[in-house]
Amino acid sequence: xxxxxxxxxxxxxxxxxxxxxxxxxxxxxxxxxxxxxxxxxxxxxxxxxxxxxxxxxxxxxxxxxxxxxxxxxxxxxxxxxxxxxxxxxxxxxxxxxxxxxxxxxxxxxxxxxxxxxxxxxxxxxxxxxxxxxxxxxxxxxxxxxxxxxxxxxxxxxxxxxxxxxxxxxxxxxxxxxxxxxxxxxxxxxxxxxxxxxxxxxxxxxxxxxxxxxxxxxxxxxxxxxxxxxxxxxxxxxxxxxxxxxxxxxxxxxxxxxxxxxxxxxxxxxxxxxxxxxxxxxxxxxxxxxxxxxxxxxxxxxxxxxxxxxxxxxxxxxxxxxxxxxxxxxxxxxxxxxxxxxxxxxxxxxxxxxxxxxxxxxxxxxxxxxxxxxxxxxxxxxxxxxxxxxxxxxxxxxxxxxxxxxxxxxxxxxxxxxxxxxxxxxxxxxxxxxxxxxxxxxxxxxxxxxxxxxxxxxxxxxxxxxxxxxxxxxx
Numbered sequence: 001x002x003x004x005x006x007x008x009x010x011x012x013x014x015x016x017x018x019x020x021x022x023x024x025x026x027x028x029x030x031x032x033x034x035x036x037x038x039x040x041x042x043x044x045x046x047x048x049x050x051x052x053x054x055x056x057x058x059x060x061x062x063x064x065x066x067x068x069x070x071x072x073x074x075x076x077x078x079x080x081x082x083x084x085x086x087x088x089x090x091x092x093x094x095x096x097x098x099x100x101x102x103x104x105x106x107x108x109x110x111x112x113x114x115x116x117x118x119x120x121x122x123x124x125x126x127x128x129x130x131x132x133x134x135x136x137x138x139x140x141x142x143x144x145x146x147x148x149x150x151x152x153x154x155x156x157x158x159x160x161x162x163x164x165x166x167x168x169x170x171x172x173x174x175x176x177x178x179x180x181x182x183x184x185x186x187x188x189x190x191x192x193x194x195x196x197x198x199x200x201x202x203x204x205x206x207x208x209x210x211x212x213x214x215x216x217x218x219x220x221x222x223x224x225x226x227x228x229x230x231x232x233x234x235x236x237x238x239x240x241x242x243x244x245x246x247x248x249x250x251x252x253x254x255x256x257x258x259x260x261x262x263x264x265x266x267x268x269x270x271x272x273x274x275x276x277x278x279x280x281x282x283x284x285x286x287x288x289x290x291x292x293x294x295x296x297x298x299x300x301x302x303x304x305x306x307x308x309x310x311x312x313x314x315x316x317x318x319x320x321x322x323x324x325x326x327x328x329x330x331x332x333x334x335x336x337x338x339x340x341x342x343x344x345x346x347x348x349x350x351x352x353x354x355x356x357x358x359x360x361x362x363x364x365x366x367x368x369x370x371x372x373x374x375x376x377x378x379x380x381x382x383x384x385x386x387x388x389x390x391x392x393x394x395x396x397x398x399x400x401x402x403x404x405x406x407x408x409x410x411x412x413x414x415x416x417x418x419x420x421x422x423x424x425x426x427x428x429x430x431x432x433x434x435x436x437x438x439x440x441x442x443x444x445x446x447x448x449x450x451x452x453x454x455x456x457x458x459x460x461x462x463x464x465x466x467x468x469x470x471x472x473x474x
Contacts, residue, residue, distance in 0.1 A: 037193030281385030
């Protein structure tokens with residue numbers, strides 16, 4: 001038996017080297033009641049996998065600071081890079097049961113089923129991105145389990161482990177719910193740890209089967225790239241007329257609105273409500289100028305601005321939403337994104353950086369991603385700044401001629417302008433498919449900078465007042 005396990009361990013290690021080289025991320029979950037054998041099986045893998053790309057993630061009951069963030073934040077933050085392996089000692093399933101049974105954030109989650117929906121969405125988008133998720137549920141004879149607990153309690157060096165046994169869900173409740181999950185998802189592999197050697201053998205055999213399948217699937221995968229644009233595409237989505245504000249009106253309104261925005265910031269902090277503001281739009285439409293006016297009078301300790309550029313090598317090795325998820329605000333804080341996760345369906349679609357399947361499925365993935373944060377109580381508002389093509393040309397030339405603004409114009413801006421029609425269609429599709437009740441888009445005409453700034457500030461204040469005090473939206 002020992003020789004067979006050694007052979008299986010070597011085979012598994014070899015396959016993990018292949019998944020590493022091919023860039024296939026692997027996530028191995030261990031669930032089971034305390035003292036069922038999860039620790040021993042996890043350690044078996046840790047001793048045989050390459051430590052350079054293997055990580056152990058333990059799920060514990062959330063601490064006060066954890067509760068300032070979204071339910072799945074820890075798992076987003078610690079997603080394995082492509083080719084790496086995460087071993088989860090308990091997982092988001094235990095995390096969900098902890099929330100529900102201990103009524104964590106019960107004022108927010110009156111129906112905890114929304115967290116199960118988040119888990120389903122999370123796993124679905126990871127699997128679509130070729131993450132291999134291997135789930136083990138460990139069972140054990142109760143007599144054997146009590147023997148494990150007794151040994152642990154009697155060992156002075158292991159007494160710290162006893163805290164796991166005294167601070168968990170009732171065994172019956174945990175088992176009932178996990179069996180429901182297993183019944184609905186045939187991907188779970190149940191292993192009986194009563195006989196240790198047999199359990200290890202079954203674990204390795206299952207991992208080998210899953211990794212071989214993942215490698216075979218990866219090697220057969222075709223990467224078709226096509227933005228699927230429409231010849232002579234037309235839309236009136238961006239044909240919006242607004243009354244321009246005068247200089248005098250602007251001076252008065254901008255001061256009043258910025259002061260109100262500061263009051264809103266303090267109210268959001270007091271109520272622990274996060275605010276997420278997303279800015280997309282044509283080049284030179286004034287995204288940076290609008291962000292500047294929004295934050296001009298805000299307390300800088302309570303907000304951050306994320307200027308999004310091309311992903312780094314590290315970011316490219318993760319799921320495309322990873323770099324945005326880890327920068328989402330904690331409760332009571334404001335996060336402003338100058339460009340965002342919508343790059344997947346804009347520049348990546350236009351330039352062919354994403355495959356056809358990747359950008360096409362991104363609409364639903366983004367909707368699910370945004371809902372994770374609004375489920376948590378975040379206010380998420382999205383702005384698309386639209387610009388007349390002739391006005392864009394004028395601004396480009398002004399930037400070239402103004403020494404203080406020359407850094408704002410690049411060869412890439414001019415190259416992007418040549419793809420104006422493609423950008424219009426991609427933007428139209430983006431707004432049509434991701435304009436939701438919980439994360440709405442506001443299309444803002446930006447030909448007149450001062451007017452767009454006033455319109456956006458008014459909109460943010462109005463939406464926040466509705467959430468904070470029930471003030472009627474209009």
